[in-house]
Every structure is written in structure tokens, then in C-alpha cells.
Amino acid sequence: MAKTVAETIKEITRQHLKSGGAAMGQCLSAVGWVGGTVPDMTEKEGLLELSMDDTSGSGIAVGYALAGRRPIFICRYQGFMHIDASQLLNYAAKSKDLWKIPCPVFIRSIAMEGAIGPVAGSSHHGMMTRMPGLTVCAPMTPKEYEHVWKTFVEKDDPFYVSEHRRSFKIDYEMPDELFYPEPDITLFPISAARLSAIEAADMLSHEGILCNIVHLLWLKPFVVLPGILNAVGASKYGGIVIDTDFENGVSKSIACDIMQHASRKVRVLGLEERTAGFAPHLDNLPPSPEKICNFVKNIIQNR
Amino acid sequence: MRSRDQGLIPNISKEFPREKTLDMFRRMCLIRYFEFNVKSTYDQGLMPKSPIYLSMGQEAISAALATTINKPALFGQHRSHDIYLAFGGNPEKLIDELLGWPTGCAEGMGGSASIHCPEIKMFGHDGLMGTQVPIAVGYALATNKMTIAFMGDASAEEGYVLGSIGYAATKKAPVLFVVCDNNLSILTKTSVRRSWTMADHANFGMPSVEIADDPWLIMHHVNKLKLSLPAIINIHTCRELWHAGTGRDGDSEWNRFELTTNELVKLELGTEADRIMRHTIDYLDKLWNEKLKEQK
Numbered sequence: 354m355a356k357t358v359a360e361t362i363k364e365i366t367r368q369h370l371k372s373g374g375a376a377m378g379q380c381l382s383a384v385g386w387v388g389g390t391v392p393d394m395t396e397k398e399g400l401l402e403l404s405m406d407d408t409s410g411s412g413i414a415v416g417y418a419l420a421g422r423r424p425i426f427i428c429r430y431q432g433f434m435h436i437d438a439s440q441l442l443n444y445a446a447k448s449k450d451l452w453k454i455p456c457p458v459f460i461r462s463i464a465m466e467g468a469i470g471p472v473a474g475s476s477h478h479g480m481m482t483r484m485p486g487l488t489v490c491a492p493m494t495p496k497e498y499e500h501v502w503k504t505f506v507e508k509d510d511p512f513y514v515s516e517h518r519r520s521f522k523i524d525y526e527m528p529d530e531l532f533y534p535e536p537d538i539t540l541f542p543i544s545a546a547r548l549s550a551i552e553a554a555d556m557l558s559h560e561g562i563l564c565n566i567v568h569l570l571w572l573k574p575f576v577v578l579p580g581i582l583n584a585v586g587a588s589k590y591g592g593i594v595i596d597t598d599f600e601n602g603v604s605k606s607i608a609c610d611i612m613q614h615a616s617r618k619v620r621v622l623g624l625e626e627r628t629a630g631f632a633p634h635l636d637n638l639p640p641s642p643e644k645i646c647n648f649v650k651n652i653i654q655n656r
Numbered sequence: 657m658r659s660r661d662q663g664l665i666p667n668i669s670k671e672f673p674r675e676k677t678l679d680m681f682r683r684m685c686l687i688r689y690f691e692f693n694v695k696s697t698y699d700q701g702l703m704p705k706s707p708i709y710l711s712m713g714q715e716a717i718s719a720a721l722a723t724t725i726n727k728p729a730l731f732g733q734h735r736s737h738d739i740y741l742a743f744g745g746n747p748e749k750l751i752d753e754l755l756g757w758p759t760g761c762a763e764g765m766g767g768s769a770s771i772h773c774p775e776i777k778m779f780g781h782d783g784l785m786g787t788q789v790p791i792a793v794g795y796a797l798a799t800n801k802m803t804i805a806f807m808g809d810a811s812a813e814e815g816y817v818l819g820s821i822g823y824a825a826t827k828k829a830p831v832l833f834v835v836c837d838n839n840l841s842i843l844t845k846t847s848v849r850r851s852w853t854m855a856d857h858a859n860f861g862m863p864s865v866e867i868a869d870d871p872w873l874i875m876h877h878v879n880k881l882k883l884s885l886p887a888i889i890n891i892h893t894c895r896e897l898w899h900a901g902t903g904r905d906g907d908s909e910w911n912r913f914e915l916t917t918n919e920l921v922k923l924e925l926g927t928e929a930d931r932i933m934r935h936t937i938d939y940l941d942k943l944w945n946e947k948l949k950e951q952k
Binding site for chain 1: 762763765766770772774779780782783784787789790791792793794795796797798799815816817818819820822823826
């Protein structure tokens with residue numbers, strides 16, 4: 354049986370601790386909260402339960418990084434990054450530029466699929482892309498996660514890994530879907546929006562609308578690879594960056610980066626520009642397949 | 657109650673051998689006369705007009721710690737010329753840093769506020785008040801090596817500082833928390849900002865003391881506290897100059913450097929102290945003059 358993303362993370366963590374690394378976070382032993390992604394290991398083995406003071410936990414991780422322990426810092430709700438971020442952005446990300454002292458923290462920041470009110474729903478990776486020195490990515494498959502970890506180990510930069518709980522059960526890969534030489538549009542989905550984008554592309558194909566999909570794993574630094582330009586250049590209506598975060602974040606930045614090199618328009622679709630509430634009808638979820646379909650059809654109709 | 661004699665133990669200066677006392681005083685002189693040169697250079701417009709944070713008046717703290725603790729990891733804040741110099745950072749590289757040269761200790765990136773020195777395990781500060789404290793706690797837990805986390809009385813109020821001190825207490829991290837308490841956050845006094853003290857209310861069950869910046873008193877307590885880490889030492893001191901820059905708002909509550917030299921005379925070390933002082937002044941004046949000539 355293939356390994357899931359959750360099992361992959363657990364195994365990576367286990368191996369890391371065995372080789373002298375460290376991992377830390379809050380409520381690690383609470384079943385289900387970090388989705389079974391943490392191995393059953395002890396503090397002596399390097400697995401550290403942090404106190405409930407979010408603001409100091411990230412600083413403690415930075416201290417571990419300065420000591421060469423390459424800590425995995427687990428943020429159980431990505432929304433908590435709003436209070437965790439200061440020392441990651443202002444110290445870990447700047448340390449190499451300022452003092453030539455690497456500060457490699459592997460930040461696991463876990464997004465939920467809504468249903469949790471104003472604080473923690475969905476992803477918040479956009480704000481983390483603002484600071485130079487921090488690599489930001491959003492793996493969704495076992496091999497992608499392994500690739501991200503390997504890259505982290507080979508480098509000495511801090512990494513922000515925008516995880517999504519919907520990825521934890523995934524045990525397959527999601528290659529780009531470049532089925533059409535001249536598609537109507539190319540979708541550039543991020544994180545769990547990739548699952549919705551695949552569904553949407555399938556639904557649209559039944560209506561004769563052809564969508565290619567280029568999955569975005571690395572969000573910062575974002576490199577406009579030739580494949581991206583070819584895909585958007587071949588598309589009649591350009592592309593859409595589809596995000597699980599608010600649109601005024603990395604999605605607009607990526608769309609802009611692509612458009613600076615392409616002759617086609619690249620639009621964005623993400624969370625609505627409003628605060629989520631707890632009641633289901635007040636939630637603010639990432640674009641559903643239906644919403645993506647409507648957005649695409651709207652572009653085509655209003656050309 | 658804050659005073660120049662807070663916690664003072666009679667005849668405490670006699671507890672230490674002559675060499676130790678003179679070593680401590682040598683470090684105090686190095687800090688003080690280095691800062692005099694910074695002030696003079698800055699006031700003459702001979703260095704970049706970026707914010708500078710001078711340690712003048714607070715020399716005794718770092719000098720006493722450096723004399724007492726052997727090679728700790730050091731996490732300071734924006735005002736840390738004293739830490740750098742007391743623990744053996746190269747003065748020449750600090751001058752270069754303040755002049756914005758690539759030969760500086762942080763190659764010009766750190767300025768006055770974000771200096772560092774890997775040779776003495778001194779880590780740089782990022783400019784956010786108090787972040788050095790949780791980072792120091794993480795470093796100490798990761799290495800299990802003695803670490804000093806310096807903070808001011810203002811940064812001690814940061815949530816993440818208190819949270820990480822609590823965590824250090826829980827996990828028995830080998831950290832000495834040193835509060836350099838000059839009673840001022842820029843110009844706002846501590847009593848306006850809080851009704852509690854670090855030693856009595858924020859020690860989380862750790863050994864803690866609250867004393868004045870008498871260097872022998874500091875050495876006395878640090879010698880004990882370093883055996884039972886984590887621990888807190890809140891030291892009342894006087895910042896002679898402005899928070900940032902070289903200005904002065906009248907006389908400070910006390911002048912620890914003067915009090916220390918008086919005590920050295922009582923210890924019959926006046927002649928040696930005077931020689932150390934003059935030697936340090938000559939050395940630093942020469943060094944600064946050479947650098948400023950180079951600059952031209």
C-alpha cells in the first residue's frame with residue numbers, strides 16, 4: 354500500500370529525530386490535531402511539547418536552528434501563524450543576510466478546510482512570502498513532501514511549508530495535466546485548491562471547455578519556468594491562479610510574475626475578501642469546483 | 657526600592673582576589689572609554705547617523721558577568737556594545753561596524769543595534785524587543801550549554817519573554833536571565849508600566865535576585881546562580897545617555913563607574929586602577945584615531 358502524506362511526514366520526522374534533529378509544537382500528543390503526522394517519540398529523542406505561549410514557541414525553534422538542530426516547528430493551525438510569525442520572519446529569515454549565520458527552521462504550518470471561524474480556517478501562506486530569506490511551498494503529495502524535505506536538508510534556509518489537512522490522506526501523485534495543445538485556459542492551483550481544480554477541469558471538459566493544469570508547489574521564490582509560460586501562452590484565455598488563501602497574497606503576486614513574462618492575462622481566485630464566521634453559511638472556504646467552473650465560464654463569456 | 661545600594665552586602669568587594677577585581681575593572685574601562693570615543697565621533701559627524709545605543713553607565717553588568725562566567729553563549733539586545741567588548745569581541749571590528757565598513761563585525765549590516773561575534777558565541781539581535789530571550793532558551797535547550805539572555809526592563813514585559821522564561825523554568829534550561837534595569841523605556845519609568853518585578857513575580861519558581869549594579873555584588877550572586885540555572889538576576893543600573901544617540905538628560909541617579917573607582921581606592925588598588933584606566937584610554941584613543949584617519 355502506498356504511503357500517505359501523513360505517513361511520509363511522520364517517517365521524515367522519525368528519521369530526523371534519530372539523526373539528532375528536533376521537532377516541536379503544541380498539543381502533539383492530541384489525537385487527530387496534527388493528523389497523525391508526528392511519530393510516537395519522546396522529549397529525550399528530540400520531540401518537544403512546547404508551552405501554550407505561541408509567541409515564544411517560534412523563538413525557541415529559532416534558537417534550536419541557531420544551535421544546528423534543524424528543528425521542525427509544527428504550527429497546528431496555520432491561522433496561529435499571525436502570532437507565531439514574528440521571530441520566524443524577522444530573525445530566521447534575516448539571519449543569513451544580516452550575520453551570515455544560517456537559521457534553518459522547517460515550519461510545518463497546517464491549514465484547515467474552514468469550519469473553524471475567523472482564526473484558523475484555510476491557508477495563510479501569503480503573508481509569509483513577504484519576507485526575503487524564507488522559502489515558501491505547499492506540498493500535497495508524498496513525493497512532493499519528500500522533495501521539499503530533501504531540498505530543505507540540502508540548503509540552509511528556513512522553509513515555510515504550508516500544509517493542508519486534506520493532503521494528509523493522499524497516497525498518490527498529482528502531475529501537471531497538460532492534455533491539450535491549445536486549451537481554453539490554464540489553471541495554476543495551490544495547496545488543496547489543486548483537488549478542486551482537478552474536479553473543475555473534469556466538469557468543464559464535459560461542457561467542451563478545455564483546461565490544462567499546472568500545479569504550484571513552490572510559492573517563494575517563485576520561478577516562472579518555461580513550462581508555465583508555454584502553458585499560459587498556449588491558452589486562449591490565459592490562466593487563473595487558484596489559492597486557499599486570500600487573493601491579496603501570494604496568488605496575485607504569482608499572477609503578476611507570470612504576466613510580466615507572458616502576453617496573456619492571469620487572474621486570481623481565492624478566499625473571499627471577508628472574515629469567516631462559524632455558522633456554515635458564514636464560512637469562507639477555498640474555491641469549490643463549482644466556483645472555479647463558474648469563474649472560468651465567466652471569463653470565456655466576457656472575453 | 658531602587659537605589660545604588662540595593663541588596664548591597666557590606667565589604668563584598670573584599671570577597672574577590674585582586675586579579676579578579678582588576679580584570680573586572682579592565683573590562684569596565686574598555687566599555688566606558690570605547691563609548692566615549694563613539695560619542696565623540698558621532699557628535700563630530702564622523703560616523704553614519706544611524707541610531708546608536710550606548711552602554712555608558714551600565715558597564716558594570718557585562719564586566720562583572722564576563723569576569724565570572726566562562727564562555728557562555730550570549731544573546732543581547734540592541735544595547736550590547738558592552739556585552740561584545742566585555743566578553744572579548746574585537747574592538748577594531750566594532751569600530752568598523754559602527755563606521756559602516758565591510759570589515760565590521762557584521763560587515764556593516766548590524767550597525768550599533770544588531771552586532772554579533774561568533775568568536776565569543778554572541779548572537780545578533782533582530783531589532784524586535786525581547787526576541788533574544790525565547791531564542792536563547794531554544795539555544796540553551798538544544799545545546800545544554802550555559803547561555804546568558806540579556807534584556808532591558810522594558811523588553812522583560814514582552815509576552816514572549818515571560819512565556820519563554822516560564823518554559824525555561826519548566827524544562828530546566830541552563831539560562832541566566834539578566835535584566836539590565838535602567839528603569840526607563842526611552843523615558844517612561846518602570847513604575848508607570850507595571851506593578852510587578854521580575855525577581856518577585858516573573859521568576860516562575862527559579863532562583864532570582866534583585867540588586868544594584870555594584871560589580872562585586874553581581875559577581876557574588878552570579879557565582880551562586882550559575883550553579884542553579886535557570887535563574888534571574890535583575891540589576892538596577894543607570895543609562896547615562898539617551899535611549900538612542902549621545903544626548904544626556906542631566907545627571908544619572910548614580911555613577912557606578914565613579915563608585916567603583918572609589919571602592920578600588922579603598923581596596924588599595926587605586927594605583928593599578930589608574931594605570932588600567934590610562935592604558936585603556938590611550939589604547940582606544942589611538943585605535944579610533946587610526947580608524948578615522950583611514951576613513952579620510
